[in-house]
Amino acid sequence: MSILIKNVLLNGKERDIRIEGRQIVEISESSGAAVGGGARSAEAEYVIDGCGKAAIPSLFNAHTHAAMTLFRGFADDMPLDKWLKERIWPMEALLTEDDVYWGARLACLEMIKTGTTFFNDMYWHWRGTARAVAESGIRAAISAVFIDRFDEEIAREQMRRSRQMLSEYAEFSSDGRIIFTLGPHAVYTVSEESLCWIRDFSQKNDLIVHIHLSETAWEVEECMRRYGRRPVEFLESIDFLNERVVAAHCIAVSKKEIGILRDKGVKIAHNPSSNMKLASGVMPYEEMKRAGMRGNILLGTDGCASNNNLDMFEEMKIASLLQKSHRKDPTAMPAHEVFEMATVNAARAFNFNAGEIAVGKLADILLVDLSCECFVPNHNLISNIVFSANGNCVDTVICDGNILMHERRVEDEYRIKEKVKEVSERLVSALNR
Amino acid sequence: MSILIKNVLLNGKERDIRIEGRQIVEISESSGAAVGGGARSAEAEYVIDGCGKAAIPSLFNAHTHAAMTLFRGFADDMPLDKWLKERIWPMEALLTEDDVYWGARLACLEMIKTGTTFFNDMYWHWRGTARAVAESGIRAAISAVFIDRFDEEIAREQMRRSRQMLSEYAEFSSDGRIIFTLGPHAVYTVSEESLCWIRDFSQKNDLIVHIHLSETAWEVEECMRRYGRRPVEFLESIDFLNERVVAAHCIAVSKKEIGILRDKGVKIAHNPSSNMKLASGVMPYEEMKRAGMRGNILLGTDGCASNNNLDMFEEMKIASLLQKSHRKDPTAMPAHEVFEMATVNAARAFNFNAGEIAVGKLADILLVDLSCECFVPNHNLISNIVFSANGNCVDTVICDGNILMHERRVEDEYRIKEKVKEVSERLVSALNR
Numbered sequence: 001m002s003i004l005i006k007n008v009l010l011n012g013k014e015r016d017i018r019i020e021g022r023q024i025v026e027i028s029e030s031s032g033a034a035v036g037g038g039a040r041s042a043e044a045e046y047v048i049d050g051c052g053k054a055a056i057p058s059l060f061n062a063h064t065h066a067a068m069t070l071f072r073g074f075a076d077d078m079p080l081d082k083w084l085k086e087r088i089w090p091m092e093a094l095l096t097e098d099d100v101y102w103g104a105r106l107a108c109l110e111m112i113k114t115g116t117t118f119f120n121d122m123y124w125h126w127r128g129t130a131r132a133v134a135e136s137g138i139r140a141a142i143s144a145v146f147i148d149r150f151d152e153e154i155a156r157e158q159m160r161r162s163r164q165m166l167s168e169y170a171e172f173s174s175d176g177r178i179i180f181t182l183g184p185h186a187v188y189t190v191s192e193e194s195l196c197w198i199r200d201f202s203q204k205n206d207l208i209v210h211i212h213l214s215e216t217a218w219e220v221e222e223c224m225r226r227y228g229r230r231p232v233e234f235l236e237s238i239d240f241l242n243e244r245v246v247a248a249h250c251i252a253v254s255k256k257e258i259g260i261l262r263d264k265g266v267k268i269a270h271n272p273s274s275n276m277k278l279a280s281g282v283m284p285y286e287e288m289k290r291a292g293m294r295g296n297i298l299l300g301t302d303g304c305a306s307n308n309n310l311d312m313f314e315e316m317k318i319a320s321l322l323q324k325s326h327r328k329d330p331t332a333m334p335a336h337e338v339f340e341m342a343t344v345n346a347a348r349a350f351n352f353n354a355g356e357i358a359v360g361k362l363a364d365i366l367l368v369d370l371s372c373e374c375f376v377p378n379h380n381l382i383s384n385i386v387f388s389a390n391g392n393c394v395d396t397v398i399c400d401g402n403i404l405m406h407e408r409r410v411e412d413e414y415r416i417k418e419k420v421k422e423v424s425e426r427l428v429s430a431l432n433r
Numbered sequence: 434m435s436i437l438i439k440n441v442l443l444n445g446k447e448r449d450i451r452i453e454g455r456q457i458v459e460i461s462e463s464s465g466a467a468v469g470g471g472a473r474s475a476e477a478e479y480v481i482d483g484c485g486k487a488a489i490p491s492l493f494n495a496h497t498h499a500a501m502t503l504f505r506g507f508a509d510d511m512p513l514d515k516w517l518k519e520r521i522w523p524m525e526a527l528l529t530e531d532d533v534y535w536g537a538r539l540a541c542l543e544m545i546k547t548g549t550t551f552f553n554d555m556y557w558h559w560r561g562t563a564r565a566v567a568e569s570g571i572r573a574a575i576s577a578v579f580i581d582r583f584d585e586e587i588a589r590e591q592m593r594r595s596r597q598m599l600s601e602y603a604e605f606s607s608d609g610r611i612i613f614t615l616g617p618h619a620v621y622t623v624s625e626e627s628l629c630w631i632r633d634f635s636q637k638n639d640l641i642v643h644i645h646l647s648e649t650a651w652e653v654e655e656c657m658r659r660y661g662r663r664p665v666e667f668l669e670s671i672d673f674l675n676e677r678v679v680a681a682h683c684i685a686v687s688k689k690e691i692g693i694l695r696d697k698g699v700k701i702a703h704n705p706s707s708n709m710k711l712a713s714g715v716m717p718y719e720e721m722k723r724a725g726m727r728g729n730i731l732l733g734t735d736g737c738a739s740n741n742n743l744d745m746f747e748e749m750k751i752a753s754l755l756q757k758s759h760r761k762d763p764t765a766m767p768a769h770e771v772f773e774m775a776t777v778n779a780a781r782a783f784n785f786n787a788g789e790i791a792v793g794k795l796a797d798i799l800l801v802d803l804s805c806e807c808f809v810p811n812h813n814l815i816s817n818i819v820f821s822a823n824g825n826c827v828d829t830v831i832c833d834g835n836i837l838m839h840e841r842r843v844e845d846e847y848r849i850k851e852k853v854k855e856v857s858e859r860l861v862s863a864l865n866r
Binding site for chain 2: 069070071072073074076077078079080083106109110113273275276277278279281282304307308309311314317318320321322324325327328329330331332334335371373374376377378379380383384387388389390392414417420421424425428
């Protein structure tokens with residue numbers, strides 16, 4: 001497909017952006033001709049009028065559990081233990097692959113509508129999520145949840161499933177939009193032997209490893225009890241950490257552990273809304289930045305059971321506000337840094353040639369509607385994007401050279417929402433039986 | 434005007450809501466007839482199809498500086514001192530009443546579009562704000578800024594202006610939508626003599642008093658230096674505090690001061706986004722609640738220079754997340770409490786017979802669009818409103834019995850935004866000259 005976006009604001013200037021296939025092939029001064037009226041329009045199959053819109057790279061959600069959209073608003077304002085044991089786990093036990101498919105379809109729809117075209121997932125029934133991503137047109141890094149609860153037999157079964165997943169995932173990723181990753185849940189749910197197996201398996205197959213790490217003080221205590229070391233130190237001791245590891249949360253980390261994470265090139269997925277909602281603590285962003293990790297810090301929403309949406313615009317604002325408040329420093333995590341977390345940093349971490357709008361990059365582009373009140377006046381576009389806008393300001397979403405949303409319309413959205421209502425009603429009924 | 438809202442979800446059931454003039458006159462079981470198809474439609478001038486929508490009370494923004502929309506994104510990520518002295522104050526010095534009018538028009542437009550139909554304002558050129566509110570159809574409590582900087586002559590001039598405002602404001606408030614209040618800025622900008630004058634003047638004329646109070650630790654230190662007491666204790670010592678006082682922020686308050694605020698019936702306007710963005714601190718909500726103040730705590734966005742939008746849906750989420758994170762308690766400030774802060778608590782504080790949908794109440798109603806992803810699935814409407822939705826989920830806004838927005842269209846919006854762009858460009862040029 002070839003697309004020409006005409007007269008769009010890009011880095012403060014009106015530009016025409018030309019897309020051929022999956023890539024941006026040309027960025028030029030706007031010819032100024034009205035859409036359909038100029039000779040150049042004939043050169044592209046699709047011409048998009050960019051007047052009154054700004055082009056920005058689409059956003060990357062670096063940590064979520066997509067299908068948990070099914071549990072949006074199902075459990076809030078509860079202690080973590082009760083939340084998990086009485087609400088989330090009983091619901092998850094009922095899920096089928098088809099339920100996960102529909103939950104992930106809704107997640108993909110919500111992400112497209114709020115300008116996100118990539119997410120890094122860890123969940124049960126990964127095939128359901130992979131099907132949903134393949135059909136929705138966005139990108140994802142998908143892992144199963146690897147949990148053995150320190151049981152050798154379960155561990156063997158999990159390893160078997162991981163090998164199987166690796167052999168099967170190609171059917172979903174022919175066009176490179178879906179990456180297969182490994183998802184060891186956490187150091188308190190996966191045995192040392194399994195973590196070592198994952199280390200070796202990921203190295204052999206060059207796979208990204210997605211893990212929850214140091215999310216709570218409890219996790220640190222538990223790790224100290226089991227291994228006599230803090231989680232990051234323990235993982236270092238088994239040579240688990242490297243530049244292929246994406247660690248979600250990293251809240252309860254010592255200065256020494258920050259140094260280890262930096263030295264090993266670990267990527268960190270920060271999830272401020274979830275951390276606040278579950279009262280997990282605050283990620284020490286400024287300490288990480290000072291240690292030289294800024295480019296390795298990414299941003300995620302976590303799942304809808306602990307957020308409760310997937311809007312990365314909102315997440316950028318909350319991330320910056322949280323650091324300012326926590327550090328008692330209004331200059332902490334400025335707008336451009338959090339925007340990089342949601343774009344270039346993540347594109348680099350997941351090996352996509354995207355995250356910025358430039359010739360040769362993948363055509364993953366948002367057009368935001370500058371007529372929204374949130375962009376009026378427009379003293380500073382990045383400030384308006386981070387602090388004023390939300391995902392509803394996105395008018396058009398292009399991913400991998402395909403138009404997934406235009407004028408806020410997405411294919412199949414009515415059907416997806418109706419189907420999710422059915423699925424979630426059935427789950428609640430089953431739970432109450 | 435008479436309005437019939439048919440088949441709308443209200444407190445979990447399908448209902449018809451009938452509005453006559455300014456009030457809700459009937460709430461009945463839905464007849465189920467399609468809009469325009471039933472005999473009852475003939476009974477109302479306007480019939481709104483409520484299918485797939487939920488009716489909730491419209492939101493109250495308890496502290497803002499509306500015209501500061503003009504400075505949205507003009508100064509971020511800066512220390513408070515520099516932010517004020519280098520960016521905000523020089524811009525404010527350039528403002529005319531007409532500039533304030535356009536800034537406030539944009540604020541009213543943004544509030545309507547995000548479901549807010551009341552704001553409590555303190556700003557320069559109050560007539561500009563009052564004109565904007567009168568024309569936009571929403572409600573407001575409007576004060577001038579009373580600042581004397583401990584100068585007797587300025588104080589006399591400010592008192593004269595307050596008296597004049599009282600005599601003039603009736604021209605804007607014939608239908609009761611606009612309340613005139615007094616706006617002493619803070620204890621560090623208004624002299625004791627002026628505060629005593631305001632106390633007496635407000636009592637004599639039964640006026641609400643809107644003040645910034647204990648926003649920062651610096652303010653407390655400054656008050657200790659000047660008066661040998663903390664701000665709340667100082668105000669109590671001059672008998673300034675009573676149930677007509679609305680105090681914004683109340684962050685740096687001691688346990689004793691919380692007791693005073695409770696005993697005096699003071700209303701507190703909490704502004705979490707602003708407090709986080711300017712790193713002012715965290716309001717001790719749980720302590721206030723435990724002291725028995727819950728019903729007197731309101732919610733505001735503060736001005737757009739420190740937020741940077743006026744979306745009360747976003748503010749509700751951030752309020753709850755901030756308390757959970759700060760208290761390290763995921764049960765802190767649950768969804769229904771923050772929803773009350775934004776509705777019934779504020780309606781009571783500002784003496785409007787609104788804040789809930791019931792027969793006899795003012796017709797200040799939102800219809801939210803349940804087909805938005807943020808409401809799918811709908812396990813819990815209040816949770817979805819607080820934690821998942823943003824202001825863009827609002828489809829219809831009714832205030833004082835008038836339809837201000839339907840299907841997200843508001844009168845005059847294009848003209849307002851174009852005009853604000855002109856005004857803000859002129860201000861920036863003037864500043865840079």
